[in-house]
Amino acid sequence: ETGVTQSPTHLIKTRGQQVTLRCSSQSGHNTVSWYQQALGQGPQFIFQYYREEENGRGNFPPRFSGLQFPNYSSELNVNALELDDSALYLCASRSYNEQFFGPGTRLTVL
Amino acid sequence: GIQVEQSPPDLILQEGANSTLRCNFSDSVNNLQWFHQNPWGQLINLFYIPSGTKQNGRLSATTVATERYSLLYISSSQTTDSGVYFCAVEADNAGNMLTFGGGTRLMVKP
Numbered sequence: 001e002t003g004v005t006q007s008p009t010h011l012i013k014t015r016g017q018q019v020t021l022r023c024s025s026q027s028g029h030n031t032v033s034w035y036q037q038a039l040g041q042g043p044q045f046i047f048q049y050y051r052e053e054e055n056g057r058g059n060f061p062p063r064f065s066g067l068q069f070p071n072y073s074s075e076l077n078v079n080a081l082e083l084d085d086s087a088l089y090l091c092a093s094r095s096y097n098e099q100f101f102g103p104g105t106r107l108t109v110l
Numbered sequence: 111g112i113q114v115e116q117s118p119p120d121l122i123l124q125e126g127a128n129s130t131l132r133c134n135f136s137d138s139v140n141n142l143q144w145f146h147q148n149p150w151g152q153l154i155n156l157f158y159i160p161s162g163t164k165q166n167g168r169l170s171a172t173t174v175a176t177e178r179y180s181l182l183y184i185s186s187s188q189t190t191d192s193g194v195y196f197c198a199v200e201a202d203n204a205g206n207m208l209t210f211g212g213g214t215r216l217m218v219k220p
Binding site: 097101 | 114140198205206209211212
């Protein structure tokens with residue numbers, strides 16, 4: 001158990017739609033990161049939030065956006081979905097120097 | 111950005127065999143973690159090991175930061191060890207962003 005939960009577990013959307021994925025981390029873990037993992041590859045960093053502010057971003061377009069809330073929950077929003085957005089989306093919470101991952105949301109875009 | 115390479119990409123073992131997985135990285139790091147990804151996608155923390163040696167049961171890891179590599183040892187492998195093993199690093203100048211290697215896909219046969 002990592003103490004990080006994500007919802008939903010699976011999601012199917014069509015191209016052009018918008019999606020919101022959710023993550024809840026342990027109390028006191030005020031840094032949350034999101035990663036995208038395409039099939040057969042390692043996870044890729046999307047962005048990170050610290051105390052409700054984005055403070056790091058990977059090579060992802062602006063249609064990937066996020067929010068972090070005071071209760072340590074977080075959202076990843078993706079607009080104008082494309083077929084290549086089909087992937088496992090992972091949320092990670094940081095405790096001291098170690099990152100702990102949630103079980104992921106598997107998004108399929110048709 | 112920092113490059114992370116893992117070898118071998120695929121490994122098939124007979125139950126009871128030992129193995130060594132390698133992770134090379136191209137720049138100085140202030141964090142290195144090893145994960146095991148199970149078939150459902152969950153990333154399980156194995157080691158937080160920016161330097162030195164650690165052991166946990168049948169698993170051990172060594173990181174030689176000055177030579178920019180880390181090794182994960184699996185002894186007396188079991189079928190439950192099957193899955194993908196990832197090495198992930200935080201470069202010194204990259205905030206808390208983890209950069210993952212491509213993974214080693216391990217299959218342990220009974």
